[in-house]
Amino acid sequence: MGMVGPTSFWSSYTFWTGSSIAASILAVNTVPQYTIGQSIAKTATAIFFAQWLVYLIYAVLLYPRYFSPLRHLPTVKEGNHPIMGQWFAIAGEPSGEPMRRWLNTVPNDGLVRYFGMFNRERVLLTSPKALAEVLNTKNYEFQRPQFLLRGIMRILGVGLLLSEGDDHKYQRKGLTPAFAFRHIKELYPVFWSKSREMVKTIEEVELVQKKPNVEAEIGGWASRAALDIIGVGGMGQDFNSLADPNTELNKTYRSVFSPSRQAQILGLLQFFIPAWIVENLPIKRNGDIMAASKLARDTSFQLVRQKKEQMARKEQLHPDIISIALESGQFTDEKLVDNMMTFLAAGHETTASSLTWAAYMLSKHPEVQTRLRQEVHEHIPSLNNEINDTLIDGMPYLHAVCQEVLRFYSPVPVTLREAVINTSIQGHYVPKGSVIMLCPWAINRSEELWGPDAGEFNPDRWMKPGTANSGGATSNYAFLTFLHGPRGCIGQKFATAEMACLVAALVGKFEFEQTYPDEEIIIKGGITARPKNGMRLNLKVVEW
Ligand code: HEM
Numbered sequence: 001m002g003m004v005g006p007t008s009f010w011s012s013y014t015f016w017t018g019s020s021i022a023a024s025i026l027a028v029n030t031v032p033q034y035t036i037g038q039s040i041a042k043t044a045t046a047i048f049f050a051q052w053l054v055y056l057i058y059a060v061l062l063y064p065r066y067f068s069p070l071r072h073l074p075t076v077k078e079g080n081h082p083i084m085g086q087w088f089a090i091a092g093e094p095s096g097e098p099m100r101r102w103l104n105t106v107p108n109d110g111l112v113r114y115f116g117m118f119n120r121e122r123v124l125l126t127s128p129k130a131l132a133e134v135l136n137t138k139n140y141e142f143q144r145p146q147f148l149l150r151g152i153m154r155i156l157g158v159g160l161l162l163s164e165g166d167d168h169k170y171q172r173k174g175l176t177p178a179f180a181f182r183h184i185k186e187l188y189p190v191f192w193s194k195s196r197e198m199v200k201t202i203e204e205v206e207l208v209q210k211k212p213n214v215e216a217e218i219g220g221w222a223s224r225a226a227l228d229i230i231g232v233g234g235m236g237q238d239f240n241s242l243a244d245p246n247t248e249l250n251k252t253y254r255s256v257f258s259p260s261r262q263a264q265i266l267g268l269l270q271f272f273i274p275a276w277i278v279e280n281l282p283i284k285r286n287g288d289i290m291a292a293s294k295l296a297r298d299t300s301f302q303l304v305r306q307k308k309e310q311m312a313r314k315e316q317l318h319p320d321i322i323s324i325a326l327e328s329g330q331f332t333d334e335k336l337v338d339n340m341m342t343f344l345a346a347g348h349e350t351t352a353s354s355l356t357w358a359a360y361m362l363s364k365h366p367e368v369q370t371r372l373r374q375e376v377h378e379h380i381p382s383l384n385n386e387i388n389d390t391l392i393d394g395m396p397y398l399h400a401v402c403q404e405v406l407r408f409y410s411p412v413p414v415t416l417r418e419a420v421i422n423t424s425i426q427g428h429y430v431p432k433g434s435v436i437m438l439c440p441w442a443i444n445r446s447e448e449l450w451g452p453d454a455g456e457f458n459p460d461r462w463m464k465p466g467t468a469n470s471g472g473a474t475s476n477y478a479f480l481t482f483l484h485g486p487r488g489c490i491g492q493k494f495a496t497a498e499m500a501c502l503v504a505a506l507v508g509k510f511e512f513e514q515t516y517p518d519e520e521i522i523i524k525g526g527i528t529a530r531p532k533n534g535m536r537l538n539l540k541v542v543e544w
Contacts, residue, residue: 016055020048064119069429073123076102076114085115094523096413096441099124103442110426122416123430124437128449128477130426134417134436135477135485138425140165142417142436152345155293159335159342160490172486174331175339178324184493185389186319187233191498192387194232194242195505198225199383201242203509203541215515219534222355222502226348227253229498234343236318237303249299252292253344296344300337321494347491349528350411354495355502356535357409358402360521361457362507363514363537368459369507372401373542376508383509383544392500400462402499403471403479408457410440410481413529440480441529449478510539 024043027035036042060083065071078101079089089098103126106112110127125131134142143164153162160171177183198221206216224241227250231239241250307326310317317323322340325331331339362369375397380387393399417436424430447454450473453461461471473479482489489495506512515536524532 016048016051020044020051023047060119064115064121068121069431070113070121070123070434073111073113073428074106074108076106076112078102078105080115083119084117085119087115087117090116094413094529096410096439096529097523099414099437099439100442100445103439103446104448111428120435122435122437123425124439124442125425126443126446127426128475131438131443131477131480131484133425134438135483135487138423139486141419141421141423143420145416145418145435154290156341156345157297157334157338159338159340161342161346168487171331171335171339172490174328175321175325175490177328178321179490179494181493183319183321183324184497187494188387188389188392188497188501190233191229191501192392192505194225194229195501196383197228197242198502199505199509202539206539207541215536216539217534218359218506218537219352219356219530222359223349223352225502226351226355226498227344229351230343230347233320233494233498234347235300235303235322235340236307236320237299249295252295293341296341297337300340301333303340304333304336343491346489347495349530351495351498351502353409353411353528353530354402354406354499355506356530357411358405358499358503359506359512359537360514360531360535361405361408362401362503363512365457366513368401369511372397372503373507373511376504377544380504380508383505387501389497392497392504395500395504396463396468397459398500398504399468400459402496402503403462404457404459406481406496406499407444407471407479409529410444411528412481413441414439415483438480438483440483443478443480446478449473449475508544509541511542512537512539514538 021040021044024035024040024047027043027047028038028040032038036046076086078098079086081088086098102112102114102124108126110125110130112124112126114122114124116122125134144162156162158167160168160175163171202216202221221242224245227239227241231237239250239253240247241253244250304322304326307317307323311327317327321343322336325339326336362372375395379391379395415438417438419430419432419434419436422430422432425436430436443449445454450461450471462468464472470476471479477484482492482495515538519533519536522532524530
């Protein structure tokens with residue numbers, strides 16, 4: 001049971017170095033004829049690499065096959081490379097896509113094993129019971145892997161997303177009331193006014209300033225609208241990025257929160273090189289991002305100060321999430337700022353992705369688009385009308401379409417956890433350090449959970465009697481888009497209300513179709529799944 005897992009290898013440079021030097025000193029003094037030129041340095045280097053090679057053979061070839069306690073789990077055979085396992089499928093396909101296949105093709109009772117780079121083991125959860133155990137019952141036994149988070153932590157600080165253990169419990173408890181529906185409902189008018197601004201600006205820029213009916217890239221608009229909404233609704237700061245995406249503040253936020261290719265490479269490097277080295281590489285981005293993140297934090301501190309002054313003057317604060325958390329008195333200024341940064345990171349690209357996919361699905365299914373437009377026009381006679389939560393939530397087809405888009409194209413296709421102690425899932429022993437994969441992209445389209453039409457886009461599954469909240473699935477774990485439990489998305493109600501407003505405004509204002517209907521949509525990897533070349537649509541204004 002106490003088998004040394006290969007993960008410990010990555011943290012054992014010190015041990016290898018120490019033992020190589022000790023062995024080489026011993027060898028040079030006792031059996032110099034067997035050393036390299038009787039040099040301690042050269043011999044130590046040779047021993048270091050020899051040990052490394054032996055360990056590599058053990059960790060990559062022998063451990064997963066003969067020693068790992070996970071070796072009895074059903075294991076993916078497809079495309080198995082002797083050293084890289086299923087890594088080529090994982091790297092070559094959109095994230096979550098191979099897992100979707102394996103979930104349906106490998107017979108299993110809730111856990112499936114596959115291999116990543118250098119045969120590192122991954123455990124994919126496939127059943128509601130296994131998911132419930134990891135996400136709820138044993139939630140604190142499985143954490144987000146630290147090696148992924150260090151880089152982000154420097155930028156965001158330790159807000160809700162990156163906190164663990166008691167710190168997480170405290171922050172989650174303190175922030176939960178701010179995300180309660182009684183507060184979110186006050187934000188519906190904010191979501192609506194930004195949605196209205198989005199479609200009016202699209203009309204002005206794409207159809208008036210440019211010549212009509214040219215292609216409009218909706219992903220960029222979605223991103224700007226989502227940034228503005230999380231700014232106003234999350235912290236009471238209007239970035240005005242719909243009106244002007246090029247202000248200093250907007251450029252700053254975009255550079256911090258939309259990681260460039262170079263950043264992704266740096267992130268990848270951290271798998272191989274200790275994070276502190278990567279962080280200090282004199283690469284432009286390292287400097288840029290720290291400066292930008294400092295500016296973003298300074299701006300956030302300023303906002304907190306303003307809000308406190310307002311409170312001291314007994315003025316009513318804006319109903320944004322951070323103001324409510326501030327009024328609760330449970331957070332220091334620093335923690336409020338950490339959470340502002342966190343909301344920007346967690347609630348910006350995710351929402352932008354959901355609106356982009358909604359536009360895509362509606363353009364592919366014109367009959368759904370027309371039906372939805374009719375419902376929106378019936379309930380909201382004009383774009384200039386004001387709305388409230390009852391009006392938006394009173395449109396069943398709007399709800400159905402949004403849920404189906406979130407099911408079909410979960411903005412976060414895959415996420416992971418690491419066992420922090422030796423534990424078990426569904427009775428299978430899971431040693432400390434095991435990496436557990438949670439894959440909305442796979443679960444959300446599992447035929448076992450959704451029925452034989454799981455792979456079809458069908459909003460009507462949310463329209464049958466009693467299915468508005470389940471989509472007709474057999475378990476609520478079948479819809480994994482926001483995960484579940486104490487580490488599930490705290491912003492779910494915020495996000496779904498925001499999406500409903502954005503989709504209603506888009507479909508109410510425009511008829512649209514894909515500019516290149518035969519284009520194969522390539523999905524960009526990263527934390528959120530989005531079309532690589534954006535979503536190009538032809539728009540036509542409709543009477544509203
Ligand atoms: C469609 C939009 C969204 C989707 C699909 C989404 C999805 C998710 C998922 C899957 C997680 C869990 C990640 C993991 O454990 O690896 C998460 C966590 C989180 N989300 Fe969202 N999210 C969305 C919008 C938002 C918004 C708008 C906010 C803020 C206003 C937000 C705030 C958070 C926070 C703070 C966490 C961390 C929760 C914790 O660890 O306790 N999200 N989200």
